Amino acid sequence: MRLAADRILSLLLLGLAAFIAVQAWQLQVPFSYDPVGPKAFPLLLSGLLAVLAIVLFIRPGASGQWPSGALLLRLVITMAVLGIYAALFINLGYLVTTALVSIVIAWLFGATPMKAIIGGLLLALGSYLLFTYGLGISLPTGSWIEPLLGSN
Amino acid sequence: MFDFLIQGFGVALTPLNLGLAFLGALLGTLFGALPGIGPINGIAILMPLAYTLGLPAESALILLAGIYTGSEYGGRMSSILLNVPGDAGAVMTTLDGHPLAKKGLAGPALGLSAVSSFIGATIAIVGLTLFAPLLAVVAVKFGPAEFFALMIFAFASMSAMMGKDPIKTLIGAVLGVLISTVGVDSGTGVLRFTFDMPELYDGIDFVVMIIGLFAVSEILLMLEHAFRHDQEGEMAPIGRVMVKMSEVLYCKWAILRSSVIGFVIGVLPGTGASVASAVAYTTEKRISDHDNSFGTGNMRGLAAPEAANNASAAGSFVPMLTLGIPGSGTTAILLGALMLYNINPGPMMFREQPVVVGGLIASLYIGNVMLLLLNLPLAGVFARVLQVPRWLLVPSVAILAFVGVYQLHSDLMAIYLMLVIGVFGYLLRKFGFSLAPVVLGFVLGGLMEENLRRALSISGGDVGILFQSGLSIGLWIAAALVVLVPMFAGKLKAKFLPAAKPS
Numbered sequence: 001m002r003l004a005a006d007r008i009l010s011l012l013l014l015g016l017a018a019f020i021a022v023q024a025w026q027l028q029v030p031f032s033y034d035p036v037g038p039k040a041f042p043l044l045l046s047g048l049l050a051v052l053a054i055v056l057f058i059r060p061g062a063s064g065q066w067p068s069g070a071l072l073l074r075l076v077i078t079m080a081v082l083g084i085y086a087a088l089f090i091n092l093g094y095l096v097t098t099a100l101v102s103i104v105i106a107w108l109f110g111a112t113p114m115k116a117i118i119g120g121l122l123l124a125l126g127s128y129l130l131f132t133y134g135l136g137i138s139l140p141t142g143s144w145i146e147p148l149l150g151s152n
Numbered sequence: 153m154f155d156f157l158i159q160g161f162g163v164a165l166t167p168l169n170l171g172l173a174f175l176g177a178l179l180g181t182l183f184g185a186l187p188g189i190g191p192i193n194g195i196a197i198l199m200p201l202a203y204t205l206g207l208p209a210e211s212a213l214i215l216l217a218g219i220y221t222g223s224e225y226g227g228r229m230s231s232i233l234l235n236v237p238g239d240a241g242a243v244m245t246t247l248d249g250h251p252l253a254k255k256g257l258a259g260p261a262l263g264l265s266a267v268s269s270f271i272g273a274t275i276a277i278v279g280l281t282l283f284a285p286l287l288a289v290v291a292v293k294f295g296p297a298e299f300f301a302l303m304i305f306a307f308a309s310m311s312a313m314m315g316k317d318p319i320k321t322l323i324g325a326v327l328g329v330l331i332s333t334v335g336v337d338s339g340t341g342v343l344r345f346t347f348d349m350p351e352l353y354d355g356i357d358f359v360v361m362i363i364g365l366f367a368v369s370e371i372l373l374m375l376e377h378a379f380r381h382d383q384e385g386e387m388a389p390i391g392r393v394m395v396k397m398s399e400v401l402y403c404k405w406a407i408l409r410s411s412v413i414g415f416v417i418g419v420l421p422g423t424g425a426s427v428a429s430a431v432a433y434t435t436e437k438r439i440s441d442h443d444n445s446f447g448t449g450n451m452r453g454l455a456a457p458e459a460a461n462n463a464s465a466a467g468s469f470v471p472m473l474t475l476g477i478p479g480s481g482t483t484a485i486l487l488g489a490l491m492l493y494n495i496n497p498g499p500m501m502f503r504e505q506p507v508v509v510g511g512l513i514a515s516l517y518i519g520n521v522m523l524l525l526l527n528l529p530l531a532g533v534f535a536r537v538l539q540v541p542r543w544l545l546v547p548s549v550a551i552l553a554f555v556g557v558y559q560l561h562s563d564l565m566a567i568y569l570m571l572v573i574g575v576f577g578y579l580l581r582k583f584g585f586s587l588a589p590v591v592l593g594f595v596l597g598g599l600m601e602e603n604l605r606r607a608l609s610i611s612g613g614d615v616g617i618l619f620q621s622g623l624s625i626g627l628w629i630a631a632a633l634v635v636l637v638p639m640f641a642g643k644l645k646a647k648f649l650p651a652a653k654p655s
Contacts, residue, residue: 006583009583016493020345023344024346027342027344030340032344035609036339036605036608036609037340037612038339041333041601041604041605042333042344042345049323049327049330052319052326052494053323055274056320059319061317061584062584064438064583064584066582067376070379071379071380074379076374079574080366082571083568083571085550085566089554089567090564101550102547102550102551105546105547105548105550106543107543108375109378109542109543109546110378111541111543111544115543116543123547123548123551124502127386135201135204136204137204137555137559138559139555140259140558144524
């Protein structure tokens with residue numbers, strides 16, 4: 001039996017349904033006048049999800065085109081870059097992280113290094129000015145810059 | 153009876169709200185025109201802006217509705233000029249729109265689609281004005297049991313109408329509802345699915361969810377498209393932008409028919425622009441395609457889906473404003489935005505929030521005229537947006553997503569959560585899910601459980617209450633019919649019309 005993408009998905013969904021059911025079952029419910037309580041609705045949903053997953057397993061659709069090789073690598077790199085962006089966003093400040101991330105993403109999307117650097121710098125600076133002065137959003141300046149400004 | 157509209161114009165015509173309607177129309181058109189970013193992505197990315205500006209509820213809604221209708225206008229540009237539909241609702245526009253552009257008629261095609269969008273939207277907004285107060289009267293009779301049945305009907309009609317994969321539509325909706333159960337249970341205070349993470353106690357934040365699901369997953373999909381080098385069609389020259397009166401008159405019946413179809417389908421809860429434009433196009437093909445020229449650049453084949461998808465956009469406000477049930481994925485986002493203002497969507501909204509409802513409807517009239525005035529002469533300018541290179545567009549989307557979430561939460565956890573949801577959204581889209589049912593489930597999930605539990609606590613746990621009133625029985629039957637009829641219609645046809653060729 002060929003294992004179509006939908007079959008894998010249906011197994012994952014079955015697992016999810018079981019997980020939800022177990023989690024919901026273990027909820028400690030204090031006494032209340034609510035005849036239904038917090039368990040019933042998730043249990044109902046997990047049952048429904050399980051039934052739908054089984055139907056999907058019996059009648060899977062086309063598998064579609066899944067990324068592999070160089071493309072998959074690029075997708076992973078993009079997510080990693082966004083994750084690093086998030087991690088450094090506050091400490092390194094908006095301007096620096098945005099410029100770096102824009103340059104890397106632009107390069108991943110096929111810009112020449114020169115274009116990517118210029119575009120990334122302009123994007124960071126332009127958006128910073130727009131957000132801070134145009135819309136009044138306060139963006140993180142970065143913790144490293146504060147000692148340089150001599151704030152004590 | 154139309155006091156709400158007069159009051160609404162009073163709200164919508166204040167300088168602030170007029171300005172916001174214009175800003176929404178402009179930004180919506182620009183975002184809708186960006187290659188690959190359709191209406192639903194446009195509104196997801198721009199939504200935090202409404203909160204950034206610190207607007208009152210009605211003004212925020214006017215801005216967001218402007219973005220919504222504006223991006224429906226803008227979405228047609230990439231369909232016509234590049235053969236790239238911005239989202240599912242614009243797929244039908246490519247069928248005749250792009251061939252027209254290839255014939256050198258890109259300008260007239262843009263003009264005609266703007267005019268048919270305008271007429272479709274106008275008819276539907278008038279329909280909304282007439283129909284909404286009537287439905288609001290019925291809506292007052294809704295108790296929790298009826299409301300629960302109504303939501304079941306919404307999901308049923310969505311799964312029946314969303315075409316290609318009803319099972320995945322339902323799975324998407326169930327996943328959306330499940331995500332909405334994360335957090336403190338309002339009835340008992342029990343923590344559900346929070347895994348001891350305090351950030352999840354309040355549930356998954358709406359903005360984080362929407363931006364992750366749409367904007368972040370869009371970045372990954374765009375990377376894929378860029379890598380495979382598909383969708384990089386040559387942009388057709390635009391030529392004369394104005395459409396001739398004779399061309400509009402040639403399409404007048406197509407436009408009128410499709411507007412009505414679009415409005416009706418828009419009103420049905422759960423079904424939106426993609427269904428409306430598909431039904432309008434196939435209907436029009438059957439009625440007026442005498443020389444088999446649909447698909448090769450027939451003006452009517454362009455006018456029909458454009459009128460229908462704009463009409464359905466306005467029509468989908470009917471269930472949203474009167475029943476609190478969104479008519480489409482995009483109105484689900486608008487409804488979620490309203491909930492952030494502590495406005496409870498539901499049958500009482502029309503009564504309790506006349507300023508918001510009236511102001512929104514009035515601003516739809518105003519915004520629609522603005523959009524026509526913007527889109528006819530400036531089509532060439534907006535079309536230039538299509539040439540923004542992806543390597544600049546994608547970082548911009550990432551920046552908007554990060555800043556949007558950061559300024560609402562100032563919290564790294566929210567950003568990480570957004571990224572995780574983004575991967576989840578990407579996988580769903582790769583598996584062939586449409587995201588609209590997920591959003592609909594997410595927005596309606598809390599209400600659904602609340603109403604179910606309220607109904608059952610009225611009856612002391614007796615499930616019979618769900619099937620007691622005539623209204624709720626009617627809704628259950630309607631829900632069963634929309635699911636069963638299409639299933640059996642196919643079989644009956646095959647049985648009684650064995651000679652009919654499959655189309």
